[in-house]
Amino acid sequence: MREPVDLRRRRILAAVQARGTARVRDLAAELQVSVVTVRRDVEELMREGKLRRGHGVVRSPLPAQELPEHTMADGDTVAVVVPERHSYLYETLHGARTVLDAAGLRVALHIAPQVPGAERPQVERALADGARGVLLAPRWRDPAAEEADHRWLAELDVPTVLMERRPPKGSALHAMDSVCSDHWYGAHLAVEHLVGLGHRRLVFATRDDSPTARTLRAAFAEIAGAHPLVEEWTWALSSSRGGLDHEPTDVPDLAALLRKAGATAAVLHGDVDALMLVQQLAEHGVRVPEDCSVVAYDDVVAGLASPPLTAVSPPKGEVGRVAAELMLRRLDGVPAEGARSVQRVELLPTLKVRGSTRPLLAQ
Incomplete structure (x- = not known):
């Protein structure tokens, strides 16, 4: 004998409320009815505000804090x-x-x-x-x-x-x-911003510890090398994390590198290294941005610096x-x-x- 619709829906509600969440196909197997039937029941219960739909699951409308810790289905x-x-x-x-x-x-x-x-x-x-x-x-x-x-x-x-x-x-x-993130485009934004402000001699510094760092190094070289308004540019390590199987690479004195290159702007990956450069420049009497413009790459903490750092912000x-x-x-x-x-x-x-x-x- 077919189970009455109201009784079946009450059983669905009881099962979901007991677990917090339940899969439609699991409910169908337990009730020995088709997945289509359970979906129809669930749709009706949702219209009544008795259930909510998750992704591939049905959820209790109770706030999460009212559910027992074990309610998430395997x-x-x-x-x-x-x-x-x-x-x-x-x-x-x-x-x-x-x-x-x-x-x-x-x-x-x-x-x-x-x-x-x-x-x-x-x-x-x-x-x-x-x-x-x-x-x-x-x-x-x-x-x-x-x-x-x-x-x-x-x-x-x-x-x-x-x-x-x-x-x-x-x-x-x-x-x-x-x-x-399209990090080539991020490098492009940084270069175009600085060139648009009149800077023609640039220093780029990236780390050596991630695919993003390697992508940025190649991007800066390509973009600056082909840019008609960039007169001189150079690349250096901003910092070296090194692997556990080899020693970190020596990191140059970026303030000295800026002076040697006659650079008026720098782009650093990432924020902390950019912050450290600003501090290092201040110790040498170089003001940011009056004497040197600095762009950070990452924008995690760049806005907290003094001055707040212009930054390329990937859509993290x-x-x-x-x-x-x-x-x-x-x-x-x-x-x-x-x-x-x-x-x-x-x-x-x-x-x-x-x-x-x-x-x-x-x-």
Whole structure:
């Protein structure tokens, strides 16, 4: 005998309220009815305000703090793996979390320590704990470390999205979803800003510890080298983190380098190194921006400096949000014949003009 609709819906409500969340397909199996039937019931219960929809799950309308800690159903977790002590990527994490929380998915944060190959154990642990997908931002201090991760990442059997990382063309990860900032465009913004203020002799300084740093070094060289209004430019390390398997590279005295090059402006990756340069210049009687304009790259703490630093601001939170949205689409379970194409998304940075840059005065 078919179960009355009202009774079935009461059972659905009871199951969801007991767990906090439940998958439609699991409810259908428990009630021994079709997924279509449960979806119709859920739609009606949502119209009555008795249920809320998450991503692939049904949720209780009770506030999260009123639910017991164990109510998240098994498998309703997405792992986010980011490097230790990386405030830039923590902003990306928060962007991803807003999307995943709204979809009814729990974020399991894994911090990869500063040792080579640290991400793999964290990912394996997350998968052993039942994570349905992985959002990942490997440290990849050098190309060798990146290449070492390609094979095992390509063999993961859950949806995986890289954040702020762009695998090389033709690599094993070329066909993996990824979302990152267009750092070439960020370098372009910095150069055009300074050239527009009349600066013709520039110093660029980047770190040596990430794919972003390597991308920026190449971008600055390409853009400044081809720019008709840039008379002289030079590149140097802003700081060297070094790998644990080799000694940090010597970092030049940037204030001395600016004097030697006759440069009137500098772009530094990242914020802390730019702040340190401003302090170093002040110790040598060089005023920012009167004597030298400074642009930071990252915009995590640039606005807190004195003077507040003009900065290229990659869309850190937006990278996380878009990556999480890609993840949700993968978790939809689209049949193979209707599978979505792999996406390699690039988002454009913006320039935040503050007090550390000004037009070059006639000399």
